[in-house]
Amino acid sequence: MNNKNKTDAELVQLSLQNTDIFAEIIMRYERPLMLYIMRLLTISSGDAQDILQNVFIKIWQNLNAYNSDMPFKTWAYRITHNAAISHYRKRKSRGEEDSISFDPELYGGFSDDLEIPKNIDANMRAEQVKVTLQNIDEKYRTVLVLHYLEDISYAGISDVLKKPIGTVSSLVQRAKQKFKHQYNSLYPHTQ
């Protein structure tokens, strides 16, 4: 049976009847969720895979909680976000640092909204974005990654973070300012 054309909500219903169909959901979301975890935490792909495996197990266990009023993508991001942040806080409380070799693909598509100069090498630009993101507070990094790298709307972010849209909107505005400020102090000569 071809499940490629099925909607996410249909796949959820079918998965509850036939476990094997859940594999289709995993294939659909494996890559975007993996990238999100790596962008948010800057960890190795091995560590990200461990988190992701647990994320999909959680998605499977909570499949009955999914309500088709919300896009499945948003719901999956919410579970992923909670797992990633929980991992981040655990490591932080133990004083462990996350560090990985740099992958420019993760930060390549950053929006022009943040006024990062275009006259520099794309890889260098991506590296600067990554370092700047690493140096701002977790709550600001989260909304910037969700909005500018994952391309999720304010309404979507509201559902992922379980915060009102108004709060998300002001959080994004503040995060942009923090990012610009941090970027300018880290790379004063790139302007």
Place this chain on the structure above:
Amino acid sequence: MTQKTLPDSIMHRIKSENIMPVPRWHFIIKNMLFWLVFITAVMIGSVTVSMMILHFNMMDIQALKHLRIRRFIHWMQIAPVLWGVSFFGLFFAATVGLHHTNKGYKIPQTTILLLNFLLTIIGGMALYSIQLADKIEARIGVIERQRTDFWNHANEGRLAGIIVDIRAGDETILLRTKQKNEWLVDISDLRHKPEVLYKRNRVQIYGNIISEGVFKAENIQTWRHRTRKKDTKTQKNKNNI
């Protein structure tokens, strides 16, 4: 040997560990539970507010004007602190409950707080208007006990009891306190002889002790009864006398 892909290893884990989705009813109950917390907290909060209104109504604010020292401490003795603390506890529970419902997070925190506050206050006023607070107070007598304790401090200028006799041309009354102690109360300095001076009336007096068992009154008022219904009854009884 080929390496397992992520979907393969997840599906393998689900099957080998027999991991099952949590049943839908579990989530429905969880959501209902948060609504229940919200509704219950608002309802009990409303009862608390109605008790606060009754308590404020029964407060001897006038008495505070005559108490020269430690006014704040006196205020705390008669204020509805217990109900106030309960109200904030329930207010917090209701806010958390609503926030954790399925769509609760979409409502801004200030709106949740305001909505919760308004519902509780309106509920409290409604319950007060149907005299629920009076019925509760008649049963538990918290305000009455607190007031009795407050007025039972002759050395601090507060005395309460029942008039058992009026002597010396309305210049002295004999007062019996709840603890069955008798006091001679000199009312000669009162500018206006209040209408409360009749036998078997319960009164509250502020003034000071002038000698053993003798109290000089500066002001005298009828004891404010704990429920509005009883107030009406007392008035009727007085009129019959």
